[in-house]
Amino acid sequence: MRAKKKIVGNTVFLLAVFGLTLYGVFHGEDLDAMMEAIRRADIRWLVPGVALVLIFIWGESVIIWYMMRSFGIYLKKRVCFLFSSVGFFFSCITPSASGGQPMQIYYMKKEKIPIPVSTVILMVVTITYKLVLVVIGLGILLFARGFVHRYLEGILPIYYLGVLLNVFCVSFMTILVFHPVLAKKILLKGMDWLEKLRFLKRREERRNKLQESMQVYRETAEYLKEHKRVIVHVILITFVQRIALFAVTWMVYQAFGMSGISVWDIVLLQAVISVSVDMLPLPGGMGISESLFLKIFAPVFPGVLLPAMVLSRGLGYYSQLLISALFTAVAQMRSAWNERSG
Numbered sequence: 001m002r003a004k005k006k007i008v009g010n011t012v013f014l015l016a017v018f019g020l021t022l023y024g025v026f027h028g029e030d031l032d033a034m035m036e037a038i039r040r041a042d043i044r045w046l047v048p049g050v051a052l053v054l055i056f057i058w059g060e061s062v063i064i065w066y067m068m069r070s071f072g073i074y075l076k077k078r079v080c081f082l083f084s085s086v087g088f089f090f091s092c093i094t095p096s097a098s099g100g101q102p103m104q105i106y107y108m109k110k111e112k113i114p115i116p117v118s119t120v121i122l123m124v125v126t127i128t129y130k131l132v133l134v135v136i137g138l139g140i141l142l143f144a145r146g147f148v149h150r151y152l153e154g155i156l157p158i159y160y161l162g163v164l165l166n167v168f169c170v171s172f173m174t175i176l177v178f179h180p181v182l183a184k185k186i187l188l189k190g191m192d193w194l195e196k197l198r199f200l201k202r203r204e205e206r207r208n209k210l211q212e213s214m215q216v217y218r219e220t221a222e223y224l225k226e227h228k229r230v231i232v233h234v235i236l237i238t239f240v241q242r243i244a245l246f247a248v249t250w251m252v253y254q255a256f257g258m259s260g261i262s263v264w265d266i267v268l269l270q271a272v273i274s275v276s277v278d279m280l281p282l283p284g285g286m287g288i289s290e291s292l293f294l295k296i297f298a299p300v301f302p303g304v305l306l307p308a309m310v311l312s313r314g315l316g317y318y319s320q321l322l323i324s325a326l327f328t329a330v331a332q333m334r335s336a337w338n339e340r341s342g
Contacts, residue, residue, distance in 0.1 A: 037307035041255040049251035049315040050323075052244045057324060059241030060084040060125065063234050067121045070230050073113060082334065083107060085327030087122075092321045101126070110335045116219060123220045124234065127177070130170045130278075132238045137163040137275040140268060151269060151296050155276070158292065162276035169279060176217045177224065184214050245320075246270040249312045253300065256308065261300050269296055270316075289313065 061084035065077050086107050091100030101122045108118040140148065141163065152159055176183040224231055246267045253266055273292045280288060293309045301308040 034307050034310065037256075037304050038311060041252070041307070041311060042257065043255070045251045045255035046311065046315065049248045049255075049311075050319055052248050052251065053315060053320050053323060056241055056245040057081070057084050057088055057320065057327075059237055059244065060087065063125055063128075063237050063241075064121060066233065066237075067124065067230065068113075068117075070227055071117050071121075073117065075111070079111065082327055082331040085324040086331050087324075088320060089324035089328040092317070092324065107331055107335065110338065116216070119216050120220050120223050123173075123177075123216065124223065124231070127170065127173050127220075128231070128234050128238045130166055130173070132235065132242050133271075133275055133278055134163070134166045134170050136242070136268075136271050137166060140272065140275075144268065147265065147268060151265075151299070152272060154295050155272075155292055158276050158288075159272060162278065162280075165279035166275060176214075177221045180214050180217050180221065183217065242271070242274075243267060245316060246274070248316045249297075249308075252308050252311045252315070255311065256301070256304050258301070266300065269300065270312075272296060286317075289317070 058081060061077060061081040064083055065075060065080040068075050068080070083104050087100040087104045089100075090103045093099065104122060105115060105118045109115060137159075148156075175186075247263070247270075249270045250263045250266045253261065273289055273296070276292055277288050290309060290313060293312065294305060297308065298305055
């Protein structure tokens with residue numbers, strides 16, 4: 001019953017954010033002119049944009065397949081692609097992408113993969129995924145000052161916040177993994193403090209769950225220490241995966257027959273949006289992503305800014321949502337078939 005209420009709540013929240021986003025972006029705009037500009041875009045560049053989204057989803061499936069092999073679990077790549085699709089679908093529709101990994105663990109369990117193994121693998125995926133974003137975010141601030149002044153002056157507070165939140169997240173996960181005793185003390189003191197302030201009721205069940213979660217971090221630390229080469233490869237694949245998704249906007253740039261801005265400027269601008277919204281409690285960064293695009297891409301897409309945003313966001317987020325939804329349905333049908341057959 002609680003799970004059904006959560007699903008309904010997430011759906012209502014998603015639809016509400018989507019509705020507000022549509023109103024905020026399109027209110028007062030000339031929709032006929034926008035649609036005409038979109039129709040003029042060269043589809044020969046948009047199709048490769050969809051292919052880049054598939055590469056993005058496929059990239060995580062390669063990581064899962066690769067790490068499973070390090071545990072002696074040999075799965076077909078297409079099965080790992082279903083795991084990846086499930087993760088992206090539920091991440092797209094839940095606040096702060098909180099629903100992705102629990103659902104991946106659920107479907108992995110149906111494939112007889114032990115929960116401790118799937119949890120450690122997905123923990124490593126999360127850490128490397130955030131780490132790559134932090135490296136890109138800090139790299140822009142430290143080594144691309146001209147780029148920052150040229151494009152980001154109007155959104156620097158949001159960007160600084162995004163970088164700060166991601167750095168904090170990666171740092172905290174690193175402490176949890178490599179200093180579990182210290183992390184446990186911090187979490188227990190934090191829990192005591194919240195209980196004293198009566199934000200939380202004192203429950204032993206909550207403390208027991210904390211003990212169980214700390215075991216996951218200990219196992220993750222052991223894996224990282226024993227598989228350094230694997231982790232390096234995972235980080236490299238994650239970089240390619242991220243760049244593939246950011247490059248979707250360059251395909252849109254080409255579809256409008258534009259020139260004068262380098263592919264790397266466009267890729268980095270899209271990375272800025274991802275860094276800024278990644279930690280915000282909105283499904284897929286909905287609303288804020290569109291607003292940031294309209295601010296920082298204004299000099300890149302003169303005359304077709306709104307159509308470019310619609311195509312870029314449509315390919316980068318909404319096509320990702322539809323593709324992952326399709327393969328999540330396939331994963332569900334596969335699971336139901338296996339249950340009937342087994």
